[in-house]
Amino acid sequence: xxxxxxxxxxxxxxxxxxxxxxxxxxxxxxxxxxxxxxxxxxxxxxxxxxxxxxxxxxxxxxxxxxxxxxxxxxxxxxxxxxxxxxxxxxxxxxxxxxxxxxxxxxxxxxxxxxxxxxxxxxxxxxxxxxxxxxxxxxxxxxxxxxxxxxxxxxxxxxxxxxxxxxxxxxxxxxxxxxxxxxxxxxxxxxxxxxxxxxxxxxxxxxxxxxxxxxxxxxxxxxxxxxxxxxxxxxxxxxxxxxxxxxxxxxxxxxxxxxxxxxxxxxxxxxxxxxxxxxxxxxxxxxxxxxxxxxxxxxxxxxxxxxxxxxxxxxxxxxxxxxxxxxxxxxxxxxxxxxxxxxxxxxxxxxxxxxxxxxxxxxxxxxxxxxxxxxxxxxxxxxxxxxxxxxxxxxxxxxxxxxxxxxxxxxxxxxxxxxxxxxxxxxxxxxxxxxxxxxxxxxxxxxxxxxxxxxxxxxxxxxxxxxxxxxxxxxxxxxxxxxxxxxxxxxxxxxxxxxxxxxxxxxxxxxxxxxxxxxxxxxxxxxxxxxxxxxxxxxxxxxxxxxxxxxxxxxxxxxxxxxxxxxxxxxxxxxxxxxxxxxxxxxxxxxxxxxxxxxxxxxxxxxxxxxxxxxxxxxxxxxxxxxxxxxxxxxxxxxxxxxxxxxxxxxxxxxxxxxxxxxxxxxxxxxxxxxxxxxxxxxxxxxxxxxxxxxxxxxxxxxxxxxxxxxxxxxxxxxxxxxxxxxxxxxxxxxxxxxxxxxxxxxxxxxxxxxxxxxxxxxxxxxxxxxxxxxxxxxxxxxxxxxxxxxxxxxxxxxxxxxxxxxxxxx
Ligand code: ADP
Ligand code: MG
Numbered sequence: 001x002x003x004x005x006x007x008x009x010x011x012x013x014x015x016x017x018x019x020x021x022x023x024x025x026x027x028x029x030x031x032x033x034x035x036x037x038x039x040x041x042x043x044x045x046x047x048x049x050x051x052x053x054x055x056x057x058x059x060x061x062x063x064x065x066x067x068x069x070x071x072x073x074x075x076x077x078x079x080x081x082x083x084x085x086x087x088x089x090x091x092x093x094x095x096x097x098x099x100x101x102x103x104x105x106x107x108x109x110x111x112x113x114x115x116x117x118x119x120x121x122x123x124x125x126x127x128x129x130x131x132x133x134x135x136x137x138x139x140x141x142x143x144x145x146x147x148x149x150x151x152x153x154x155x156x157x158x159x160x161x162x163x164x165x166x167x168x169x170x171x172x173x174x175x176x177x178x179x180x181x182x183x184x185x186x187x188x189x190x191x192x193x194x195x196x197x198x199x200x201x202x203x204x205x206x207x208x209x210x211x212x213x214x215x216x217x218x219x220x221x222x223x224x225x226x227x228x229x230x231x232x233x234x235x236x237x238x239x240x241x242x243x244x245x246x247x248x249x250x251x252x253x254x255x256x257x258x259x260x261x262x263x264x265x266x267x268x269x270x271x272x273x274x275x276x277x278x279x280x281x282x283x284x285x286x287x288x289x290x291x292x293x294x295x296x297x298x299x300x301x302x303x304x305x306x307x308x309x310x311x312x313x314x315x316x317x318x319x320x321x322x323x324x325x326x327x328x329x330x331x332x333x334x335x336x337x338x339x340x341x342x343x344x345x346x347x348x349x350x351x352x353x354x355x356x357x358x359x360x361x362x363x364x365x366x367x368x369x370x371x372x373x374x375x376x377x378x379x380x381x382x383x384x385x386x387x388x389x390x391x392x393x394x395x396x397x398x399x400x401x402x403x404x405x406x407x408x409x410x411x412x413x414x415x416x417x418x419x420x421x422x423x424x425x426x427x428x429x430x431x432x433x434x435x436x437x438x439x440x441x442x443x444x445x446x447x448x449x450x451x452x453x454x455x456x457x458x459x460x461x462x463x464x465x466x467x468x469x470x471x472x473x474x475x476x477x478x479x480x481x482x483x484x485x486x487x488x489x490x491x492x493x494x495x496x497x498x499x500x501x502x503x504x505x506x507x508x509x510x511x512x513x514x515x516x517x518x519x520x521x522x523x524x525x526x527x528x529x530x531x532x533x534x535x536x537x538x539x540x541x542x543x544x545x546x547x548x549x550x551x552x553x554x555x556x557x558x559x560x561x562x563x564x565x566x567x568x569x570x571x572x573x574x575x576x577x578x579x580x581x582x583x584x585x586x587x588x589x590x591x592x593x594x595x596x597x598x599x600x601x602x603x604x605x606x607x608x609x610x611x612x613x614x615x616x617x618x619x620x621x622x623x624x625x626x627x628x629x630x631x632x633x634x635x636x637x638x639x640x641x642x643x644x645x646x647x648x649x650x651x652x653x654x655x656x657x658x659x660x661x662x663x664x665x666x667x668x669x670x671x672x673x674x675x676x677x678x679x680x681x682x683x684x685x686x687x688x689x690x691x692x693x694x695x696x697x698x699x700x701x702x703x704x705x706x707x708x709x710x711x712x713x714x715x716x717x718x719x720x721x722x723x724x725x726x727x728x729x730x731x732x733x734x735x736x737x738x739x740x741x742x743x744x745x746x747x748x749x750x751x752x753x754x755x756x757x758x759x760x761x762x763x764x765x766x767x768x769x770x771x772x773x774x775x776x777x778x779x780x781x782x783x784x785x786x787x788x789x790x791x792x793x794x795x796x797x798x799x800x801x802x803x804x805x806x807x808x809x810x
Contacts, residue, residue: 002054004090012088015043016208021051027202028052028135032159033178035141035191038206040183040431041392041438045070045081045139046088048179049112053089057135057177058111064174066134067110071117073145075100077390079363082114084370117147121154125481129165130158135177140390141190142182144463144491150477152180153489156196183389184427186460189491196489211437213399216337217450225402226254228447230261236398236445237266237378238348241340243397243442244379246387246435250406250421252358255382259356262380263287266352286353286374337443350378357383357391369393388431392438399436399444403429403453409467425461429453463492470494471502471532475511478518479526508712509536527672530665534558537709538669544701548691549627551669553702555661556626557780557806562654563611563629565763569649571604610648615765617699620774621807622765623706624699630658634690662689703807710778714741715758715803717775733767734760738777738803758782758801766805774808 004012012018017038027034038044049070056062072078082098082105089096089112097110099119106113117138124130136155141148155178165173180190180201191200222228229247236245249255268286342348353373357366370393373379381393385405405428409420424432429446436442446453465473473494477485486499506512509532511522518526521539528535534554541550556562566572592600614632617624629648633655636644645652666688694702707714718737719725727736737757760766761783766773781804 002050002090002092004088008088008090012043012047015047016206017043017047020204020206021047024048024204025051025055027204028177028179031202032163032175033156033180033197033201035180035182035187035201035203036206037182037185037187037203039208039210040389040434042206042208044181044183044206045072045077046085048137048181049085050089052135052137052177053092053095053112058095064134064177066132066174066176068112068135068137069120069130069133070112070114070137070139071120071148071151072114072390073117073140073143073148074359074386074390075116076357076359076361076363076366076386077140078114078116079103080366080391082112083363083367085112085114117145117151121147121151121480124154124158128154128158129162129173130176131173133176134174135179137179137181139181140183141180142184142186142389144189144461144465146464146468146473146476149463149465149491150480150482150488152190152491153196154482156489183431186427189463193489193491195493196491210434211439211441213433213437213442213444214337215433215444215446216335217446217453218448221448221452225404225447226258229400229402230258232400232445232447233262233380234265235335235338236400237350237352237380239338239340239342240398240443241343242346242378243440244373244381244393244395245398245400246393246396247380247382247400247402248387248405248432249382249384249402250404251384252360255356255358255384258382259354262352262354262382266349266354268351268374268377286351337445350376352380353377354380354382357381357387357393359384359386366391385428387435388428393435395439396435397440397442399433399442401429401432401444401446403446403448403457407461407467408464423448423452423457425459426453426457427460429457465490465492465494469502469531470498471505472530474499474502475506475518475522475526475532478506478512478516479523481518483516505712506532509533509709511536528668530554530668533709537705538665540705540708544698546694546698546701546705547669548666548689549631549694549698549702550705551662551665552630552658552689552691553623553627553706555658555665556630557623559657559661560651560654561763562626562651562658563614563763564649564651566604566607567762569603569607571600571607607649613648615768617694618703618807619765619769621699621703622780622804623703623806625765627694627702630655630662631691631693633659634686659686659689703809706806707778707809710780710806712742713779713781714809715739715777715779716741717773717777718757720775727772733769733773734762736760736773740782740803755800758803761802761804764805766808774810776809777803778806778809779803780806 017024024034024036036044036048049068052058052068057064057066058068059065070078070081072081078098078100082096086093086096092111094107095109095111096114097106097112098104098114099106100116101118120130120136130136138148138151138155141152155176159176159178162173162176165171166175180187185205187203190196191203218228226249229249233245233247247258249258351374355365355369357369369379369381369391379393379395381387381396383393387393403423404421405424406421409422433444433446436444474485477488482488485503486496503512503516506522507514507516509525510519511525511532513519521536524539525532525535528538530538534557537550537554538547541547614625614628617628629650633641633644641655642652644650645655663686715738717727718739719727721739725737736759738759739756740758758779760773760777766777782801783804784801
């Protein structure tokens with residue numbers, strides 16, 4: 001009894017999914033879980049919920065009174081899809097609602113609810129059976145967000161439970177239906193996963209009509225991709241036939257800049273319309289007065305989406321193999337993809353109707369992309385990833401793809417997460433180009449070379465769960481109230497051993513209690529997209545005004561060591577390795593000349609002088625040495641930084657990266673600690689980073705905070721534990737044995753036995769402290785040293801495990 005307008009009904013009938021209604025509903029009837037795969041724009045998100053609604057799901061007097069729930073990974077999609085489906089449902093439109101973390105319009109008669117996957121996860125904490133739903137649609141499953149993955153794991157259990165309860169006599173529990181929807185055919189992690197579903201759910205493929213899209217790679221990869229995107233778009237608009245342009249960029253700041261520039265380049269003519277009194281002239285408002293209104297997101301309640309985070313520096317590592325070109329210009333060779341010409345009623349100066357599309361844009365603004373552009377103008381949407389598969393914009397014929405996106409990243413080595421701009425996957429690039437072929441043949445302009453595409457783009461992006469530190473995954477799940485993580489039915493499980501280890505670490509850090517339940521501290525920690533160690537340091541850092549220093553430290557520890565060692569510099573020759581490995585002595589070394597020797601001595605002396613400068617804060621703490629250099633660089637003017645690094649034997653690139661991460665962290669801390677709403681417009685400037693020298697009290701406090709963060713990585717000098725053991729005055733510091741409080745590995749990966757002791761790394765400040773090293777040390781990491789020793793008894797080679805100390809514990 002749904003009464004739709006003619007226009008809507010016509011549009012629905014055009015959609016490939018529309019023809020499949022019967023097949024889809026039949027499959028849902030016979031299975032508790034089904035998977036629907038269909039090209040973006042085929043009508044999955046807008047139509048499948050309506051099919052369910054029309055066959056009685058969500059209607060109070062039916063067999064299936066529970067609501068229909070639809071989850072989306074992104075806020076924008078949840079809100080705008082609710083609005084669209086509401087419109088399509090005509091006289092039942094008021095029964096469609098949405099809920100995102102800080103905003104909802106759900107009412108008592110809502111039958112169809114769109115929400116972010118985070119919202120549904122939170123609902124499960126209170127009602128694991130999700131009894132108010134009769135059907136759930138998990139949309140965009142191909143994105144493989146951690147929330148989606150965890151949801152599907154949990155729901156696989158809920159399906160069984162609901163089925164079991166329903167089959168019991170007199171029970172009023174009804175079975176639940178689960179529909180997983182994906183824009184790609186890569187669904188085997190769900191369909192062929194016996195841990196999830198005993199009987200593999202049927203996969204329904206929806207064939208979409210897709211017109212051919214011609215791909216045009218740049219010959220050279222433009223480093224300044226926004227500039228290149230601007231140039232390309234102008235050229236398309238000036239030279240090519242009608243059809244909308246869709247440009248992919250990485251975040252809000254880039255997008256608003258681009259929108260301003262393009263609007264200025266191709267303005268609407270200043271029409272003069274006489275107003276009621278016939279005197280003043282009014283300009284037709286094509287765009288809003290307030291150009292880029294923003295949704296207000298309360299810091300306390302909103303999830304930060306990667307693309308919401310904007311920094312001044314968004315540089316990407318220039319890791320292309322081919323020549324980096326400024327841009328392709330019109331001189332010389334003709335650019336590909338400009339063979340067609342303007343249609344008769346077009347001119348080079350037609351207005352361009354430029355609209356932004358990103359997650360913080362208010363719904364009303366987002367919805368503009370679906371409307372017809374003003375007569376005589378061409379539509380141009382400048383969007384983030386959101387337009388890749390979540391939203392289909394009608395009438396797009398040209399796609400301009402910068403090939404990048406902003407993603408949450410995790411560095412295995414440093415165990416740190418950050419938000420970075422990086423290449424998208426080949427699969428994503430293909431999705432983006434597909435956007436040009438929905439309504440007719442189209443063109444996709446890729447602002448990178450085919451060589452970069454081939455060599456630098458991964459085939460698919462990894463599921464997010466594998467891109468995050470395991471301890472963050474565990475903390476996240478615990479904060480959702482999930483226990484028994486080692487046995488959790490993950491679509492793609494992280495290593496089980498690593499999961500258990502992570503749980504232990506979280507207990508040491510106080511994020512979980514003895515029963516492995518989340519604590520209040522743990523809840524706070526889970527708000528930081530950072531390794532829990534660092535999250536903890538940041539939370540407790542909020543005393544004695546230490547926070548900015550903790551942020552600096554965490555950044556420094558994350559990015560890597562900025563200090564070049566005297567070995568790397570060649571000032572000191574490393575001691576010859578034991579010669580077991582060499583058949584014959586190397587003979588190619590020339591004896592050093594007197595001059596060389598002299599200059600080496602000079603360099604070494606200035607090296608030592610410089611290093612002393614950085615150890616003034618605390619002679620027992622490598623962490624304070626790191627802090628000194630990080631803070632020092634802020635006080636050096638930008639133009640002098642290179643020579644500063646050179647003169648002090650520092651790695652400039654590492655320090656640059658550290659500054660970037662400090663900005664990110666400062667932002668994230670502000671978002672998570674601000675009492676106000678509107679966290680998203682917080683900016684971090686470089687001058688804000690400048691810090692005075694920390695006081696004695698602060699240094700002591702900072703060292704304690706480090707200890708708290710690395711509480712599981714403490715080593716004790718061996719003679720403290722074993723009084724029998726004597727350390728003679730002649731033992732060099734790097735040979736003083738330590739024992740770790742928590743067992744470290746004793747077997748090397750290649751099976752060789754390791755020494756039971758660990759030793760101080762030669763690059764540590766402790767090797768120069770001029771006294772017996774401290775009894776207790778907190779260390780950052782353990783690394784296998786290369787120098788070998790032979791035990792007299794076993795004639796067996798032992799590798800030395802070296803620790804990188806952070807500081808002593810006093
Ligand atoms: P899928 O989920 O399979 O990618 P959708 O259901 O999102 O497909 O989209 C189906 C069609 O509905 C698309 O052609 C899209 O342009 C159109 N559409 C979606 N939202 C709106 C809207 N708010 N206004 C007009 N058309 C819309
Ligand atoms: Mg969709």
